[in-house]
Amino acid sequence: MLKTATALLLLLSVTPAFATTDRDTAVSQLASLYNSVDVCGLILSRAKVDAFRDAARQPDDTLFNVDVFRATQALYAKQKDWTPEQTKAFCAETIATARTLGILS
Structure with a gap:
């Protein structure tokens, strides 16, 4: 039950209506996440990363x-x-970010 509630809260937090991440932070986080797949061997949920990216990007931000x-x-x-x-420190920080965003596979 707690996992479901946490997942729902995280999902709502990355939807456009609830997005609180500013553009620069989102760009930095996404760059770190994409990089960490290679550098740290992280396994991320592509669908959840895509959802975070889409929620952070404004429709007119080409x-x-x-x-x-x-x-x-x-x-x-x-x-x-x-x-x-x-x-190692970068990987630890990126893993923590991925956990916070709920995008680890």
């Missing part, structure tokens, strides 16, 4: 996906200089 792509590429470039400890 560059949203482009900005997410650019942020993801910038993150890959930045990570080339990271130590293993920095990568």
Whole structure:
């Protein structure tokens, strides 16, 4: 019952009417999530990531996906200089974000 209520609350929180994530935060979170699949081996629910993306993107924001792509590429470039400890910390933070958003598979 608690899992169902939590899942419903998370689903409602990523719908446009309830979205509280600003654009820059959403772009950053999506870039981290997309990157973490490769870097951290995270397994995410594609449908839930898509729902989060769609809820965060305004209908008239034609560059949203482009900005997410650019942020993801910038993150890959930045990570080339990271130590293993920095990568581990990034993965831990991204896992926590994915749990909070309810998008882990």
